[in-house]
Amino acid sequence: MSVLLAAGVLVALALGIWLGAWFDRLAPALEGGRAAGPMAPLRDWAALLIRDQAETEAPDRMNRLLAPAWYLALAAIGLSVVPVAEGLALWHSPVGIVVWGSCEALIVITVFLHGWSPNAPFPLIGAYRYAAIGLPVMLPSMFVLIAAALPAESLSLIAIVDSQRDSWNLVRQPLGLPLFLVVGLTLTLRGPLDFAGGVDIAGGTSAEESGAGLFLWQVARLATLVAFSALAAAVFLGGPLGPLLPGPVWLALKTALVMALTVLAGRLIARTTPSRMLHVLWVWLLPLSFAHLAVSGMVAL
Amino acid sequence: MTDLAIILLALFGVWTGWRVFRVDSMVRASFALMLSFIATAGIGLLLSAPYIGVATVFMMAVEMLVMAIFMVMFMMNPAGLNPMSMVHQHRLSIGAGVVAFAGLGAAVLLSDLPDSPVAPGTDVVAQLGFELLGPSMLIFETAGVTLLATMLGAVILSSRQGRFGMADHGSRPPGLEPGGAPAGRRPEKGGGHGHGHGGHGGHGDGGHGRASDDHGGEHRGHMSDGDHEGHAGYSPDGAMGAPGPEHGATHRTPAKSEHGGEHRTAHGPGHAPQDQKAADAPQEDAAPNADPHAHHRKGTGHDGDDT
Amino acid sequence: MDALLIIAAWTGLAALAAWGMQRQAGATAPLAAPFLGGGTPDTHAWQRYHFRPYTMALVFIAFEMEMMFMYPWAVVFVREGAKALAEMGMFLGILSVGLLYGWREGIFRWQ
Amino acid sequence: MTLIIVLLAASALFGIGLYGALSQQSFVMLMMGLELMLNGALLAIIGFWSRGLGGMPEGQLLAIIVMAVMAIEMAIGFALVVALYRKRQADVTEAIGTLKR
Numbered sequence: 066m067s068v069l070l071a072a073g074v075l076v077a078l079a080l081g082i083w084l085g086a087w088f089d090r091l092a093p094a095l096e097g098g099r100a101a102g103p104m105a106p107l108r109d110w111a112a113l114l115i116r117d118q119a120e121t122e123a124p125d126r127m128n129r130l131l132a133p134a135w136y137l138a139l140a141a142i143g144l145s146v147v148p149v150a151e152g153l154a155l156w157h158s159p160v161g162i163v164v165w166g167s168c169e170a171l172i173v174i175t176v177f178l179h180g181w182s183p184n185a186p187f188p189l190i191g192a193y194r195y196a197a198i199g200l201p202v203m204l205p206s207m208f209v210l211i212a213a214a215l216p217a218e219s220l221s222l223i224a225i226v227d228s229q230r231d232s233w234n235l236v237r238q239p240l241g242l243p244l245f246l247v248v249g250l251t252l253t254l255r256g257p258l259d260f261a262g263g264v265d266i267a268g269g270t271s272a273e274e275s276g277a278g279l280f281l282w283q284v285a286r287l288a289t290l291v292a293f294s295a296l297a298a299a300v301f302l303g304g305p306l307g308p309l310l311p312g313p314v315w316l317a318l319k320t321a322l323v324m325a326l327t328v329l330a331g332r333l334i335a336r337t338t339p340s341r342m343l344h345v346l347w348v349w350l351l352p353l354s355f356a357h358l359a360v361s362g363m364v365a366l
Numbered sequence: 367m368t369d370l371a372i373i374l375l376a377l378f379g380v381w382t383g384w385r386v387f388r389v390d391s392m393v394r395a396s397f398a399l400m401l402s403f404i405a406t407a408g409i410g411l412l413l414s415a416p417y418i419g420v421a422t423v424f425m426m427a428v429e430m431l432v433m434a435i436f437m438v439m440f441m442m443n444p445a446g447l448n449p450m451s452m453v454h455q456h457r458l459s460i461g462a463g464v465v466a467f468a469g470l471g472a473a474v475l476l477s478d479l480p481d482s483p484v485a486p487g488t489d490v491v492a493q494l495g496f497e498l499l500g501p502s503m504l505i506f507e508t509a510g511v512t513l514l515a516t517m518l519g520a521v522i523l524s525s526r527q528g529r530f531g532m533a534d535h536g537s538r539p540p541g542l543e544p545g546g547a548p549a550g551r552r553p554e555k556g557g558g559h560g561h562g563h564g565g566h567g568g569h570g571d572g573g574h575g576r577a578s579d580d581h582g583g584e585h586r587g588h589m590s591d592g593d594h595e596g597h598a599g600y601s602p603d604g605a606m607g608a609p610g611p612e613h614g615a616t617h618r619t620p621a622k623s624e625h626g627g628e629h630r631t632a633h634g635p636g637h638a639p640q641d642q643k644a645a646d647a648p649q650e651d652a653a654p655n656a657d658p659h660a661h662h663r664k665g666t667g668h669d670g671d672d673t
Numbered sequence: 674m675d676a677l678l679i680i681a682a683w684t685g686l687a688a689l690a691a692w693g694m695q696r697q698a699g700a701t702a703p704l705a706a707p708f709l710g711g712g713t714p715d716t717h718a719w720q721r722y723h724f725r726p727y728t729m730a731l732v733f734i735a736f737e738m739e740m741m742f743m744y745p746w747a748v749v750f751v752r753e754g755a756k757a758l759a760e761m762g763m764f765l766g767i768l769s770v771g772l773l774y775g776w777r778e779g780i781f782r783w784q
Numbered sequence: 785m786t787l788i789i790v791l792l793a794a795s796a797l798f799g800i801g802l803y804g805a806l807s808q809q810s811f812v813m814l815m816m817g818l819e820l821m822l823n824g825a826l827l828a829i830i831g832f833w834s835r836g837l838g839g840m841p842e843g844q845l846l847a848i849i850v851m852a853v854m855a856i857e858m859a860i861g862f863a864l865v866v867a868l869y870r871k872r873q874a875d876v877t878e879a880i881g882t883l884k885r
Contacts, residue, residue, distance in 0.1 A: 120705060125394070173427075178397070203737070273707060340783045343781055343782070348781060351772070392812075413786070414834055418830060419830075422851065435727070436865070452813065466799040471792055475788065485839065488839055489748075491744070492748050494841050499746065505845065507767070511767055512852070513852065520732055734855050735855055
């Protein structure tokens with residue numbers, strides 16, 4: 066039973082990765098660019114896979130090989146706690162949102178290691194910048210998830226989904242999803258919060274990557290996008306709850322919606338310098354998430 | 367089955383704990399420590415402590431990332447590219463470690479351990495919540511005050527820029543040996559600038575814009591007085607070793623009074639590197655630092671550091 | 674037990690995939706040198722590095738401890754009612770003083 | 785049986801941590817030793833709580849307090865290291881000599 070479920074999660078993850086890659090290639094159309102067809106990601110990946118992977122001088126070889134693997138694995142572990150149907154998740158954790166929080170913290174470490182391992186300046190700059198931003202981003206994330214746990218009286222995602230039968234958390238806690246999107250942008254290294262990669266430092270942590278290593282890193286980023294979106298869908302949009310259609314389909318639809326939102330936000334929000342972003346995170350987003358928690362608490366009482 | 371998993375996790379935790387002091391790379395050491403904590407967390411998960419277990423991962427991941435960053439900040443050789451041993455009283459420490467393990471292990475094996483496992487199906491997280499808000503409320507709030515004190519202490523001790531400017535404004539770090547030159551970063555102007563000057567003394571104004579005024583002036587004067595003496599500035603040793611002041615002062619020729627205009631002319635075609643090569647080829651060739659890009663980069667790097 | 678199996682399975686699978694797919698080609702010197710926009714490095718990148726927001730990092734690990742108390746609090750919040758709200762409000766209020774102090778000292782900027 | 789395994793592992797971690805705390809010259813490595821000792825303590829607490837105390841909630845609270853101690857130790861420890869480094873350029877224990885001045 067659970068092996069079947071695990072296979073299902075894996076297939077869903079693969080489909081989500083492909084969908085996310087397509088969204089990324091559709092997005093330029095918003096700015097008058099050319100949108101690519103659904104096969105474009107596969108072509109790009111094939112091109113990456115037949116290319117050689119260059120080695121840098123004196124790298125931390127083990128971490129260089131395995132950083133994308135940890136990133137992928139953390140996305141899959143995060144996805145495992147999301148209920149795919151009412152009362153059914155691959156991992157019935159009583160502390161689902163804490164598991165997700167741990168995955169977030171470990172993802173920041175993975176990105177740091179990815180930048181550390183090639184022993185090259187630009188990846189290292191990306192790693193340090195990302196560490197500086199990734200740490201404080203975890204605070205709004207935790208506040209938002211804790212706020213969602215208040216009405217459910219449990220840290221389990223199954224209970225959180227269950228508590229949204231009457232009204233979704235999106236309605237009860239309207240600030241939650243926007244704040245959580247900031248977290249998603251950070252975890253998936255996208256747009257305004259992509260301080261690890263980014264063109265300003267020549268690709269940052271993946272500046273030295275090529276071939277299969279780059280392919281795996283891109284896939285892992287998209288896998289994290291899928292996991293994050295599924296979790297956001299479960300926490301704010303009621304996950305598998307919905308009329309007529311079966312639960313997994315609802316979850317998939319909502320996940321795709323959050324993925325599109327994240328891709329859009331990454332595309333449309335302007336970048337700023339890391340030092341300014343640090344200020345924004347601590348001085349604006351943290352008090353905002355305090356307020357969000359307080360309001361959600363009042364509503365839940 | 368559970369016991370087997372616990373044994374494996376315990377072995378993994380002890381092994382990674384041991385690796386912390388054996389790996390060369392400091393970043394690897396921090397994350398080895400994190401793996402040791404993760405093993406503890408896994409044992410917690412198996413021992414019906416889901417919250418404590420998973421939260422350990424969460425807390426320790428963050429702490430070890432900060433640990434790794436501080437490693438890079440404070441270790442001479444953070445990646446362990448050339449192995450070095452940074453231990454003292456080694457035998458004593460090994461002895462102490464072994465004695466501690468043996469003593470505690472013997473105590474564990476010899477004592478009569480209580481046996482009352484957690485009742486299955488207990489909501490341990492809710493129990494902890496009630497404990498926090500009820501009987502242990504004071505502990506909880508005291509922890510808050512303690513953490514506040516920690517935050518204040520950390521800011522006071524470590525923050526360099528306060529409300530009133532830099533904490534170490536105008537101070538010079540002590541020397542590495544008694545009476546020696548100040549070590550490391552120098553507050554205002556120092557070795558870094560001298561370095562930059564050596565470069566642009568010969569190569570036009572790569573770094574002139576960033577140089578402090580008096581330095582620049584002296585160098586200009588110094589450069590303007592003819593071919594031969596100018597060479598001191600070209601050789602890498604001269605550039606790095608001899609600091610501006612006396613050097614510039616001795617060569618302060620009449621050009622000093624009009625150094626602005628003089629400088630431009632002096633740096634004109636007459637001082638272009640090719641010309642220099644003609645006059646003093648071997649020296650120029652032997653100077654690896656004479657690459658204008660290298661100097662420019664170094665100069666800017668240093669300025670970035672100081673601001 | 675299930676949890677550990679799931680974690681181990683995903684991690685192992687991903688590690689196997691990464692290990693199997695990546696073939697590091699032995700690059701020649703110009704290709705192996707780190708990209709520096711045309712420049713050549715004169716040191717290893719793994720050097721002492723001044724991480725600017727270090728005070729922020731220290732304050733963060735102290736402040737983040739509050740999460741450990743908040744998760745169990747969230748579970749019993751509705752059942753305890755106003756008392757829970759008041760106690761956590763006090764706790765967070767105490768910690769916020771530290772954040773405010775840090776903000777005034779400028780720790781959320783690059784040092 | 786389970787408790788014995790856990791406690792033995794905890795004492796091994798404590799022993800390794802003690803070794804590290806005593807032997808390392810660098811402040812940062814020294815703190816790793818302290819953390820490892822606390823890791824042993826944490827493991828022992830979890831073991832006792834789960835197998836010996838019948839799940840007393842105070843046990844979990846103690847585990848959280850140990851983690852708070854780790855966080856405090858790191859924050860204050862690193863802040864002291866930064867302050868020392870700024871004053872004395874010291875990053876190993878030998879470089880302090882005395883805390884006077």
